[in-house]
Every structure is written in C-alpha cells, then in structure tokens.
Amino acid sequence: MTADTRGATPRTATAVRILPALLLIGLALVGPWIAPHPIDTPVTAPYAAGTGEALLGGDQLGRDVLSRLLAGGRDLVLASLLVAVLVTGTAAVLGAVGAVRPLVGRLVERIADVLMLLPSVLAILLVTLSWPGGGRFAVIAAAVVLGVPYAVRLTAGAAAPVAQAGYVEAAAAGGERLWYLVVREILPNLRATVLTLFGLRFVAAVYLVATAGFLQVGPQPPAADWALMIRENSAGILLNPWAVVAPGAAVALLALSVNLAASALAPQTGRKAVPVQ
Amino acid sequence: MSHSRDQRSGPEDPVHDTPVGEAEPEGSGDPYAKPERPVADGPAVRVSGLTVAAPDGRILLQDSSLTLSPGRLTALTGPSGAGKTTLLRAVTGLLPPGTTRTAGRVDVLGHDVFALPERELRALRGKRLAYVGQDPGSGLNPRMRVRTLIGELAVDRRPEAVRALLAEVRLPDDGSLAARRPGALSGGQQRRVALARALARRPEVLLLDEPTAGLHPELRDEIGELLGHLAREHHLAVAFSCHDPEVVERYADEVVTLGTHLPPPRTHxxxxxxxxxxxxxxxxxxxxxxxxxxxxxxxxxxxxxxxxxxxxxxxxxxxxxxxxxxxxxxxxxxxxxxxxxxxxxxxxxxxxxxxxxxxxxxxxxxxxxxxxxxxxxxxxTVGATLGRPLRLHRRCAAGEVRERVVDLLEQVGLPPAFADRYPYELSxxxxxxxxxxxxxxxxxxxxxxxxxxxxxxxxxxxxxxxxxxxxxxxxxxxxxxxxxxxxxxxxxxxxxxxxxxxxxxxxxxxxxxxxxxxxxxxxxxxxxxxxxxxx
Missing domain, CATH: 3.40.50.300 (P-loop containing nucleotide triphosphate hydrolases)
Incomplete structure (x- = not known):
C-alpha cells in the first residue's frame, strides 16, 4: 500500500501501527504496580456501579475492577507471547527443514495430521489433569503442542517453493550445511509469512490461554486475571457490565493490536522473494 | 567466525622491528639445530625422473626432477593439478592413496625412500624430514593444547624450548597461547603451530604444501621471510609449493615449475x-x-x-x-x-x-x-552473496573478503558499489x-x-x-x-x-x-x- 512512497512516511506508518500493541502490552506489564487499589480487598459494594473512588465499579466481592483489570493482564500477555513465539519459531524451522529434506517433511506432516485431530479444550484438560501442579506452564505446553501442527502446515507450504529456488540450490551445491540453508537462506525470505503467522498464533494463544483461565485451569481465585474476571463476574453483568466488558475488551484489543503490529512489520516491498519458475 | 579469530590473533602478533635474520630467540641460541649434524656437502634431496600414476592410469606427475640443497629455499609452482603436492609427498616416501610410482627414484639424505624398509623410512620421516600439509589446521589434534602438540615430537621438551620454538615461528607465548587448543587459534596461527611442530623434531629437510595459501599479505610475507631465515640460518633444505608468483619471486632461491609438459591424456x-x-x-x-x-x-x-x-x-x-x-x-x-x-x-x-x-x-x-x-x-546483498563462498571455502583471509568481492565484481564488469545492492535492484x-x-x-x-x-x-x-x-x-x-x-x-x-x-x-x-x-x-x-x- 505504501509500496512506492519513500523516506519517512512508510516508517511513520509502520510506527503508528506498532504503537497500539506496544502501549497495551506495556500497560499490561506495568499494570500491577500502577493499580490504584489492592486487588484482593473490597473497596465498594459488590457489583457497584462506577464512582469517583472506583472508576469501573466493583466486582462480585466489591473489589476495584480497574485495579484488577490493570493487574490481570500480565500473565495472559506473557503466556500468549511465549506460546506464539514458540509455536511460530518451531513451525518455521520444522517447515523449512521439511522443505529441504522431503523425508523429514513427510514425517512432520503425518505427525501434525494426527495432533490436529485433538480438540484443544480436551487437550488442555488432559495436560492439566496429568500435570496438576503445572499451572501456567501446563497451559503453555498444551498451547504449543496444539499450535505447532497448524502452523507447520503453513510454513511447510510457504517454504517449499523457496527451497526449490535457484539460490538455495546454489548454496546447497556450494557446500552449505542444512542449518545454514534453513536459517540464512530460507527463513529470511519467509519473513512476511512468519510474521503474519505470529500474529495469528498470538490471537490463537490468547484465546487458548483465556479459555484455560475461564475453565479455571491455570490462575486460581483470588488472583486477578482477565479470563477469570469474565467468569467470576458474569452473574452480575446487568448490575455492573464493566466488570465483564472491560476484561473482554482488553483481550480483544490485545489480539487486534498485536496482529496489526505483525502485519506492519512484514516487508511490503523490495526484498521479497522473486517468483520462481 | 574467522573474523573473531582474526581479532583475537591481533594483539599477540607483535611487529618485528629487527630484521628477520637477527631475530634470535632468547635463551639457548638455536633451539633445534643439531650440533652434531655433519656439514652436508651434497644435495639433501634428489628426485629424478619420477612418474606417478593414478589408479586409472592417468599420469599425475611425469618425469619430474627436483633437487633440494641445505640452506636453499626451493619453490614448486605450476597450475592446480600439476602435481606439486604429489611431488612433495613423494619426497616423504608416502604417495597419495591409490597412486603408484611407475618410474624414477627419490633420494633423501642418502636413502632411496622407495627402497627403504618401513621401519627405517618411519625413522627418517620422524626425525630428519618434516612435512606440513596444505591445511595444517586439520592436522592438529583439536583436543591437544599447543604446548602438547609441539612437545609431542620435540627433541627438547622443556617449556623454555617450546617457548623458543613459538618465538621462532613469530608466535611469542603471551602466557596463554601455549595453553590453547587449535580451535582457539586463527588459521595463520594454526599454520605456524604446525610449522613449530615440524621444527621441534629438528629436521634437515622441511617440506611445506602451500604455506602461504589463504593468508593475508603481511602474514604471507612473514612466513616467506621465516622460511628463508630457517634455510639460511639453520641450514635446512626447504621446499614449498606455492601459486603466488609474488612470494615465489621474492623469497625462493630456486623455482621448479611443474605441469607445463603434461602428455595428452589416454582417454577418448x-x-x-x-x-x-x-x-x-x-x-x-x-x-x-x-x-x-x-x-x-x-x-x-x-x-x-x-x-x-x-x-x-x-x-x-x-x-x-x-x-x-x-x-x-x-x-x-x-x-x-x-x-x-x-x-x-x-x-x-x-x-x-x-x-x-x-x-x-x-x-x-x-x-x-x-x-x-x-x-x-x-x-x-550482493556483497554478502559473494563473500559467503570466500569464507566458507577459505579462499582468502577474513580481512580480505571485502577486497576480493570488489575484485570479483570488477572481473564480471560490475562497479564496486554493487556490493551493497540487493538482487531486486539489479537487472x-x-x-x-x-x-x-x-x-x-x-x-x-x-x-x-x-x-x-x-x-x-x-x-x-x-x-x-x-x-x-x-x-x-x-x-x-x-x-x-x-x-x-x-x-x-x-x-x-x-x-x-x-x-x-x-x-x-x-x-x-x-x-x-x-x-x-x-x-x-x-x-x-x-x-x-x-x-x-x-x-
């Protein structure tokens, strides 16, 4: 879209599109320290409407919704980012290796096919039941195992034509090892695909981690957590809608803004791969 | 990778102000000269009419002759595949696997190496003859430290002797060098450690295969001067193969050119x-x-x-x-x-x-x-694309890559500025x-x-x-x-x-x-x- 404009304009446009995600993630990370009230002490009546004291009103126990909102995002954001990075990174490397070594590629795809048959909620319950003390890490592990099969199909498909390109052949014929081919020759040319995939996997990770929180797998009351807030306060949605809408909106905004940033970072012009054949 | 090695090698390569011939190591005046060595009057090595054939009958070396005299630096030149390495290896009595000598003889220090019994040949190779191959780094045991590598075959194993040898090959021990393993040395340092290892035996004949290949000009000159110094000061018969005409011209006393009279192949x-x-x-x-x-x-x-x-x-x-x-x-x-x-x-x-x-x-x-x-x-970028094979196959020293890339671009008629371009910017x-x-x-x-x-x-x-x-x-x-x-x-x-x-x-x-x-x-x-x- 900004393909032929030069100078500061495309850079500014990119910055503007990255900014919301940075702000939101930054706010979630420092939230616990800037919360105006303690997250576990009632400051107002249960499901009280917003006042000057508690801007977004009170939750089921009269605790400050704004404070809990500020405090409840950090774990979700960190877990989702970690899952998205792990899933995208693993899938990108596996896909590229599979494109260079067809035998490995076929093996990876068959395993992915099997894993994809597993419903995600069932998988989370399975992992957390078999690893009761795992907490967040159990959820993260489950989300990675569930995410990689989908992602690897995509990266394998994107890497296949790149692996056939003349420059990869030239590098292989020139004596380069597999690792160099994957990391230096193929992956840099999959940057757009990998970044887009990262955005998608982040949304999926937020969804999955929030689902786990909603199912009370992971953080337990009285911890502040956006997903937990939605579940705890859904009974009083008519009395104080903010107690449910605010964390819901936060989850949605987070997913949207990260996706926007990922697509802004994907190269739009120039160094993209030349069409092969 | 090689870049960092280069930096590491920097501080411990001192600048020698003194002329090479006078650079005597401290301590015992001559760390490896054989005091009892008889004054050689004839040539140390004489190769005459040597013909070596590959298993398929191809001639690798045709009717070659070579004479090495003590105190003389002899260069072997010729195109790739002319048989420089084969000839050097023949002097050690060990031809490349599969090849056979069909004619000629090789006399080393008064022995016909191809007629010598295995045990005596081994003694000759172990004590009086030293050969440093094309890639000396691969010949050094990666798990051994420099001091062990040099001491292993040394006549004199005292730490001072090892230090003197290192100084002799312009690798003065800064305290840590002798404790390093080959992986922590630059290519040029590995080359010199291999040379020190060869000298530790106090040989009378020193054979080197491409000792200056892949070295930057300064180091190349240092090695050239060192070889001349060894030949003259210690009365060694030195032969080295080289494809760098500048080195050959500047340092060699005698030049033997191979491969210009190769016979036509016996094929289709x-x-x-x-x-x-x-x-x-x-x-x-x-x-x-x-x-x-x-x-x-x-x-x-x-x-x-x-x-x-x-x-x-x-x-x-x-x-x-x-x-x-x-x-x-x-x-x-x-x-x-x-x-x-x-x-x-x-x-x-x-x-x-x-x-x-x-x-x-x-x-x-x-x-x-x-x-x-x-x-x-x-x-x-174009520069990165061209630099990669140079580094991967060690076609030139890390510091020269940029220069060589520009050189390559010029050869194909492209201006040097193209090194910073991406392919989409090219026709x-x-x-x-x-x-x-x-x-x-x-x-x-x-x-x-x-x-x-x-x-x-x-x-x-x-x-x-x-x-x-x-x-x-x-x-x-x-x-x-x-x-x-x-x-x-x-x-x-x-x-x-x-x-x-x-x-x-x-x-x-x-x-x-x-x-x-x-x-x-x-x-x-x-x-x-x-x-x-x-x-």
Missing part, C-alpha cells in the same frame, strides 16, 4: 586439444561422466550419457531445448539424482546427489544456473554476472555455465567469455558451456557434445563436428542460421 579422442597452441588444453580429464541415466517419474531424461572434460579445456554441450543439457549438468553438480552411471572428478568418484559429497567436492564443481532471477537470495544481466562471480569465488576446478551469456548484451557477453577463457588459461579451470549460441560454442570450446532426447548423438572436437557433422540432429542444428531460432 575428443578430449584432445582442438587447438594445441594452448598449453592447458591437453590436461588430464578432470570431469568424467560415464553412462549416466536420469529419469523423472519413470520418463527417461538422460539415457546413457558420456562426457569427458580435460583440465583446462572447454567443452560445449548443444542440443535443442529439452534435450537434457541442463539435467546433465545438474546431475554433475549433484542437484539431480542419477538412476545409474558414474561421475568422476579428477579420478575420484562423486556420489550422485549432494548428500554424499564433501564440501571440497562441492566447491570443485560450480554451476552458474540458467535462470538468473532465482539464482540470488533476495534478502542478502537480469547484472544478476547473471553476480551468479558468475559467486561461482568464481569458490575457485572451482570445473565451471559449468548454463546459458550464461543469454541474458547479456553482446559486448558484456564477450567480456564475460574472455574472463572465463582467461581463467581457464591461467588457472587451468575446465569449462563446460551450455549454449544455444552455436557461434559462441564454435569460438570458445575445444570439444562439443550434441544431445538429443537425452542421448549423445555426436561428440568430438568442436571444429570437426561443426565442419563435418555426421548426425542428422547436428546438421539440423547447424542448418539454422540464427541461434535464437534453435530454442
């Missing part, structure tokens, strides 16, 4: 030189393809193809589109698996497919592909030339060009072909040209192979095939006036 008639006035064209076959079969999903693409390319010659491959020209060369470089048949590089069989081939084998055969658009990685012809430069960077023995001039204008195309021809004559690089441009093939090749539907229908000297074609396909090809119509 069509590998014989078409124009005998060019010396290189009669070299041994560097590339031999025998009875190659390739099929794509059961459909044969190549059906029993033979191809022989002599070192330093140019072979053309012609045929209509789809006749299997590209498949043939892709199989040769290993990008395509063959269902049967063999490919030999300089007598060594190559595996079909890339995975069985070593890095050195992959380097030796380079292909400039047909499609210039996909041939360059779009996310790397097809420019990309084609970068692809050629990348192949040249690997310094191949066989360069295969698949329609390289097709994307170039006539003048640039001619300039590129002149470059390739010059390379062939200077370095003895064999050239394989695929082209639809029959005039180009006629002008630039010695032999030609005509393909049709995956079979060789005719092959022989280019001049003969093109003037008196025997096969209808060849006649049909030649009957078309304009090369462009052939596609």
């Amino acid at each position: 008639s069509h590998t014989r030189p078409a124009r005998p006035r060019k010396e290189h064209r009669g070299g041994p076959p560097v590339l031999q393809v025998r009875d190659l079969h390739v099929a794509f999903g059961g459909v044969p693409a190549l059906d029993g193809v033979d191809l022989t390319v002599a070192a330093g010659s140019a072979a053309g491959i012609v045929g209509v589109s789809g006749s299997g020209k590209t498949t043939l060369v892709r199989t040769v470089v290993g990008l395509q698996r063959a269902s049967s048949g063999t490919v030999h590089l300089a007598g060594t069989p190559l595996r079909t497919g890339l995975r069985g081939r070593g890095r050195e084998q992959r380097r030796a055969v380079q292909l400039v592909p047909q499609n210039p658009l996909g041939a360059l990685n779009p996310s790397r 097809g012809g420019q990309r084609q030339r970068v692809a050629i430069a990348r192949a040249l960077a690997a310094d191949p023995e066989v360069l295969i060009c698949d329609e390289v001039t097709s994307a170039l204008d006539a003048d640039t195309g001619a300039a590129v072909m002149d470059l390739l021809t010059g390379l062939r004559e200077r370095r003895g690089t064999a050239l394989v040209l695929i082209s639809h441009d029959l005039r180009l093939v006629a002008d630039r090749t010695d032999t030609v192979t005509v393909l049709e539907s995956g079979r060789v229908v005719e092959s022989g000297r280019t001049a003969e095939v093109f003037t008196a074609p025997r096969h209808p396909t060849t006649r049909a090809l030649l009957g078309t006036a304009e090369p462009a119509d052939l596609a």
